[in-house]
Amino acid sequence: MPDQKYDHLAVEEKWLQKWEASQLFCGGDLSLSEAEAKDKEYLLYAFAYPSGSGLHVGHVEPKTALDIQARFKRMLGKKVFFPVGWDAFGLPAENYAIKTGIHPKQTTKTAIDTFRGQVKRLAISYDWSKEIATNHPEYYRWTQWIFQKLYQKGLAYQGEGKVNWCPSCQTVLANEQVVNGLCERCDSQVIQKDLKQWYFKITSYQDELIDGLEQVDWPNPTKQQQINWIGRSKGLSIDFNLAETKQKLTVWTKFHETVFGTTFLVIAPEKFLEMQLEEQVPTDRKSTVQAYLDQAFKKTEEERKIGEKDKTGVDTGLLVINPVNGQRVPLYIADYVLMNVGTGIVMGVPAHDERDFAFAKKYGLGIKQVVSYADQALNDAVAKGEKPFEGEGVLVNSAQFDGLDAWGEGKKAMAEWMIEAGFAKWQTTYKLRDWLISRQRYWGAPIPVVYDPEGQAHLVKEEHLPWLLPEDVDFKPTGESPLRSSKEFHERVERLYGKGWTPEYDTMDTFVDSSWYYLRYCAARDHEQFADKKVLATWMPVNLYLIGPEHIVLHLLYSRFFTKFLRDEGYLDLPSGEPFAKMRHQGMILGPDGRKMSKSKGNVINPDEIIKEYGADTLRVYEMFMGPLEADKPWNPRAVAGVARFLRKTYRLLTLEIAKYQAGSLKMAENRQELLQKLHWAIQKLTVDLPELKYNTAIAALMELSNVFEKMSSEQVHLLDKTEIVDYIKLLAPLAPFMAEELYEQSRVLGLAAQKSVHLESWPKFDQAFLLEANTNLIIQVNGKVREQLSWPTEALADKEAILSHVRGLASMQKWLADKSIKKEIYVLGKVVNLVVV
C-alpha cells in the first residue's frame, strides 16, 4: 500500500505552479449570451487597502468564504465572475512617506505585490486578468470622469462653511469620518474650520437611498443602520412671527399637538446670524447677545456636547407670536438647538420636553401643561412644573382641541386646522448631509478642476484626463495641500490653460475611488469608457457582496449613490440602481485570548506561519469551521491541529481506496450501506449548506463522513466504487482545493477523471434512495417527556392507529400507564407519539 504521508508544502507548491501555468480561472470573456447570462454569478469582496504589514488572518476568512462560493458555483455550471483589486490610495502610505521619504507609489507597489503573492498562496480563484488598483491613472481617470459628470449635473459643487478638520492628519473629514468628535483614523480631537470645499450632493438621492433597501437581500440590522443614518423624519413646520416686524420664524416639530404649551422659542446661534436678526435686538440687550454669540462660536463640537447638561442661552429681548393663540413668547438663542436639525428653530414646550424643561427652569420661563395623564401622581407633577413628560394623554389648555386624545384624534385634528389656517405644513427632514470629498492630502486622485485668473472653477478638459497626480511634491504637512509644492503641476496648468490659471490642489476622499470599483471590474482594461454598458447589463447587480461590518454606513451609501447617478445618466442599465443584490458580513477573527488581535497585545496569528506548519487547505478549512461566518470568533491553536488531522485522515483513506484498485482484484465490502448513506447525506448537506454560507456545518458533515469511513477502513475489500471515490474528492474541492486536486490527479488511474482539474468538474449529485431508511425512529412521550423509542417501517408511518395501539401495548410503557387513564393521544407523522395521561 502507498505512502500515506501528506506533504502539504510539496503538494501545495506543485499545484500553485501548475495552476499559474494553466491560468485556470483567468481571462474569462465577460460578454455572455442571453442564455448564459441567466446563470451569471458576480462575487465580490470589498477590495482591500494594501497595508505594509501584509495579509492578516482576518483577511483570509472573507476571501476564502467567497472563493468556496466561486468554486462551488463553477462546479454547478454557473458563469462565475470573481475579480480582485486594490484600494490603493490612502493615508497610511502617505504617512509612511512623510516619515521615511519613500514615495507612496513605491510602498504601494511593494505592498500590492506582497498581498498578491499571499492571496495566490491561499488559492483564491480570482480572475487576475481583471486586476485593478485605484492609484493607477487608467483607474482614476474614470474616477475623475465621474466627478465631471456629477459637476455637469450640479451634483458636485463648491461650498463654504464649517468643516471638520483633523489637526493631526492636516485634512478635512466627512461627517461620517468623525467618531465621537475624534478623527476616525488617528483619534485626534477634530476641530471646526471655515473652508471652501467640494461636495457631492448625495442628499438629492436620500429618499431613494432609503426606499431602494426594500429591493435588496441584506442583513436587516445593516439596512436599519443605513435608514437611521439618513434619518428621514416626518414632522410639521409651523410659522411663528416676530411681534414687531412680522418676520417669519419657522419651527419644525414632531410633536405639534403640544404647540399650545409653547412658552418660548429657541434659535440656533448660526441660524440667528443667517437670518440677520441681530439688528432687531433692543439696544439694551445688544452687548449681552453679542457676547453670547462670540462664546458660542468659540466652542468646538466637543465642548458643545460636554455642555449637554448645562444648557446656556440668552434672551434676545424679541417677542414672537404663537399663531395658534396669539400669545407673545420670548425668543432665546441657545446652542443646544442645532443648526442642521429641522429648521434650526425650536418651540419651547417645557411641560413636555426634557431639554426645554431644563432650559425653562434655568431661565425662569413659564411652564404650561397641555397634555393630561391618567396617572394622577404624574399628572400632578407635570401640572406643578416639577417634571416634564412625553406620553399618551388627553389635550388640555388647547382651546377647541381640549379633551381629544393627544396622539390620536387631537394630533390629527390640530394638524389639519393649522394647515388649513395657512401657518403650518408637513415637512420631512433628514440627518444626511452632502458628502464632503476634498482632502488636503497627496495620495489620492486629483480633483479635475482648474481656476481661471479670476478664480472661477472650470473642469479639466476631457482630453486631459487622466489628470495626473504630480510626483514632485513635498509630503511634509503644512496645513495646505501638498500638491501646492509641485512645480510641474503649476507649469502643466499654465501650459494647457494659459497664464494665471491655477490647479485645484485638493485630492478626492478615497471613498470616491471605492464607490464604483465593482463597475470598473467589468471593463478593467477598457481605455475608451469607464465600463461597457452591455457588459454591465449582463453582470450587474453583484450577486453576493461580502464586506466587514465597518463599511455599513459610508461605503455602501456612497456606492449606491454613484450607481443610481450613473443609471440616471444612462450609463448603467439597472432599474433598481442597487449595485449589491445580496450582501453578508464576515465577523472578526479574535486572538486566542478572545480579544481583538493587535501587535501590542501580542496575540496576532500570522497566516504565513499557519500555512507553513499545516498548509493553506488547513488554514482555509479551519477558518470556515470556527463558527458562523458573521460571528466574531476567537482563534484556537489546538482546533487548527484538529482540522489538520481531519484533512490528513481524509487524504489517507482516499489514497488507500484508490490504491486498492491498482493492487488487484478485491471484492466490494458486503455491508457498506452506512457509508453510502453518509456519503449521499454529506453530498446533500453540502449542496444545501454551501450556498447559504453555512460552512461550519458543511465541514462538520465531511468530518462525520470521514469518521464513518475510517471506522470501516479495510485493506481487504473496496469500500467505495470508482465513481463514489471521485464524488467524494469533488466534495472536498471548494473547501480544500489543493488536497482535492492532488487526490483527483491520483484518481486518474481509475479512468474516470475527465477534466484537467477537479475544479472544472461538475458537482456530484446525491441519490434520494440512500437517504430514506427502511425504518424510522419514533419518539414516544408520556406527558411530553421522552420515555421510549420505536423503530417503525417507514412505509407504514401513516398508519396512526397501528402505531398507537402498538405503543399502548409495549411492556416498557406499562409503568407509565398503570393506574392512569389516557386523556389524549398525539401522533406527529414520522416524528413523535405523545400520550397525555392523568
Add this chain to the structure above:
RNA sequence: GCCGAGAUGGCGGAAUUGGUAGACGCGUAGGUCUCAAAAACCUAUGAAGGCAACUUCAUGAGGGUUCGAUUCCCUCUCCCGGCACCA
C-alpha cells in the same frame, strides 16, 4: 436615552414552519501501539443521585401559551454594535 443583535457543557459551536438539547471540533480521563515518547487509533465525557436498570435537573432570570418550548408571547438582567441635546 433611542435603534439593532445576542446569551446553549470546561471552550468554539449544532439543532427553530414548536417534536430525542448538546451534531462536529477542542479540552479532559482511561486504553491500544511503543524500550520510551511523539504521531495515529479506540472508549468515555452536560450536572446530580444510583452497583445497575434508571431517575431528576438543565439552553441568562422569572412568568405565559401548548400534549410538548432553546424555538412563540410578556417582564427583567447582562453583554456587544450603532446613533445620540434629532425638537
